[in-house]
Amino acid sequence: MVYWTFKSLFSQPMALFGAAVGIALALILGLFLDAVFRGEASQILTFVERSPGEVWVLEAGVENLHMARSVVPEPAIAATGAVTGVKTFMPLLYRDGLLGPRGEELFAYVAGIPADPDQRTLWQQTTGWTAPEPGGITLPRPMSAGDGYQLGDTIAVSGADYTVTGFSDGTFSMANPLVFIDEADARRQFVLDRGANMVLVLADTGIDPAILAKNIEAEVPGVRALTRTQLMANDYALALDMGGALIAMMGAIGTGVAALIVAFTAYAFVSVRIGELAVAKALGAPQHQLILSAMVQTGLVALLGVALGLGAIVPMQAALSAWVPEVAVQFSFVTALQLGAATFVAAELAALIPAIYVQKVDPALVFNA
């Protein structure tokens, strides 16, 4: 039986390969949706990750950047700067706005970069992005490829026109891209004369940001101080929660479709073998061996499919970022393993259906000419 199981599996390499490719495609579909989802979420984090802030000071009660319409008042900014252990502090404007021409606006986050030359330099050096001059705007690079924006083009932010003077990497999400303008422009646009939406703090060498954050909260009334790690964790969780509602739905549908592909492929693979399984049964092969045979065959097909699917991730990631840079994709190894295992289980369950059908083999199947 074992011998026959393997021989019949490899005697039709095209059927084997076809079924494996079907399973691989299903896995890739699932992985791709997860990757898009992750890619989206990570875009929001890039800003926090790169900005010169080991500690982020926000208005009390604010836990993430999504709610950053809150304001840290001028005295609190000054008080933060005076806390022992603070090396630099950078007030930043950060609000939501509408990006693009009327009728085609995109919901975007707009950050106002300090006009102070030292602060600008620090920000440019740590982020690697161009800090815009007054009247200028730095757009996410995928918008140059995707929407065709060039340096010198004009784009509106909530009705006011800006000239594109730079592009940034890693700040585009399909849901809400992040753009940078000059502080003075932002103050006018947001109608905020004094204070800031957040204060970015770098700690003195040897100072633990977590302890510094505690000290700031203790000494400055009315603020919430989060370490970069905390803020990133909060924002990521938030992105998974709400930003991805649409993507989560797509993911659910995609996973459903993938499960169907896997189930159908495995089912079809075993179904074409029903005739021979019936012959084996008529000749006296015991039930459990027949079921095992069907499951081993499907299992191997599924393994091959999973291997193909996982193997395709690396070239796919490269190809995607080259062809469709506006879609942020980020494949996860852990998800790949999880989905791979799920695919395998789905394939085995699907194979169980015809295998159980073998139990009730109709003798007509072997006697019919």
Add this chain to the structure above:
Amino acid sequence: MTPILSATNLSKTFGSGDSAVHAVTDVSLQVQPGELILIKGPSGSGKTTLLSILGGLMRADTGVVSLAGQELTALGEGALAELRARKIGFVFQAYNLLGALNVEENILFPARLIPGHYAKARQQAAPLIERLGLTHRRKARPHQLSGGEKQRVAVARALINDPPLILADEPTGNLDSERGSEVAMLLHDIARKDNRAVVIVTHDQRIEDIADRILWLEDGRIRDRKQEPHEWTRDPVCGMRVDRWVARNVADYEDVAYAFCSADCHERFVADPARFAPTS
């Protein structure tokens, strides 16, 4: 003599109510070792259904089947499968060889189903393959074989576990006349020389000639028909086997009686008997 296969009052109905089909109704039969019996009947008369029940592939609604003293009706699925592997050889119209396996592997497939039997079966396989004229095709895959070769492989597969009973459903149905005769002879030898019980469902006249008994099935019910005795000889012209008792073309030459398969062979013999008569 005790019968190897005995069926008593078998009935099988498919469906129920108005659409019920009484495929087999109150069929009893006994088959002795060495006996070749034929089941004939119009299409839909229940032949395949009866054979399936005799072979433990289908359960009758009522009635009892015993094979070599064991009651099939009393066995569970597992025991029934084991009994099929050990006690019954099947030959099908569609050959039903396993496509991935070569001739030798197909023949040995049932041997793998009996624990500990494979090594012994391997040794028996060579003479069996030789006997069926398949030695040069040992490594061929089923799709490379002619219909006649496929059916000889199926017969060898049916014999590998040395079962006392062979069941065949239209074994010559897909074969041309010459290959059909070959397989018919083979089944005849299997009954006579090996002393096995052979039950064949067929419309093939050539098999009718070699059968000990013919059961006529009509609407699921059986009618017994006795068959004349027969004596096998070889047509000296073409080498085909013919039954002296039914051969219409016969001739005597130097006090030996010859029988021919056809008028054609007969004529050729008469024209030049010395050329065809075996020299003693």
